[in-house]
Amino acid sequence: MPAIPASKPYRIGRSKTGLGLFATRPIKKGSKIIRYFGPLLDCNKKKHDAIENKYLFQLNKRWTIDGSVRKNIARYINHACKPNAESDVNPRKKKIVIRAIKNIEPGEEINYDYGTDYFKEYLKPIGCKCDACEKKRKKKAAEARAEKKAEKLKQQAKADKLKAKASNGKVLNGKVLNGKAAKTPAKAKPAKAKSEKAKSEKAKSEKAKAKAGGKAVKTKGAKVAKAKTAEKPATGKSKAKAASKAKRADA
Template sequence: MRVIALQEPFRVRRSETGLGLFATEVIEKGAFIIEYLGPKISNEEVQRRRNTRYLFEINSRWTIDGSPRWNTARYINHACRPNAEAVVSRGRIRIKAIKRIKPGDEITYNYGKNYFETFIKPIGCKCLTCRRTKPRQMKA
């Protein structure tokens, strides 16, 4: 029996904000892209942790710890005007396209208000939309 490995329609590479996930082929609107994976931990355990960067709450009792590097979805960066969204269903987090994504485009989704307020706002949003709309610095 011959097993054929299917190539994913994305790859991890350097982005403006660190590492990001980029489309390598067209991803149509509505298409499933990737699942956000990791151990399921109780929200009580979340409260005991110091680093909450890759934690994704799935309901009032459970959270996915997406910190393992084998969780390729952890490389999807935040955007205020994203091209994908996270859909939580039956304890799973699936990322799907909300727009047609072209090869070379970075795959992004909105991390939500709590994450934004805690991690992004204090240092300033660096998503493509915010970088384009920031007023230019005046030269002295």
């Protein structure tokens, strides 16, 4: 890894895609960060035109800079779809400078857009790993999960509706279907209350029987006693009949 003077506002560090260039101090918008350099290739020469690598930076139809040399620190700058820097190309001077298009804070990775051709040839097949694309993929994945969940709930609701229709309003899985709720069973009364009620019913029955048979019933389980009929006083007619019977007996 090439040495970088302490006066430079950047350093080489570990990135998502391997190595990257990071700011070591604030870099103001519009300021020059670093120059992209390397051997100048003439595309009209077959020897130069045959060179292929990922660090070729085209100035125009004829001239290209081969930035694969290790002294070219700018080669460590990664691509971003929403970058904080840009490549300032000067074909006349055959120079390329990387310039900040935003204020870059210390620790922030420096990046620029590599262009459509490079993106299609090298990045699209493997998937761009810049922050913007990562966020886009995460958002898309979250939307897909939400859509899948909604579809699952929809299918479940449909299945529940069919079950409800088939069961004629019965309760399935603890849910009320067709607007009918399951009747809760009545609470069982205490055994003591049942016993008292039975005793009361028995007492009433015995009292009714006693009344029908001319008997009196004492309350609270008292013994049933025979009812005594009161003696009626003798009338005048009954006295006369008795005297007549007595005379006949004497005769």
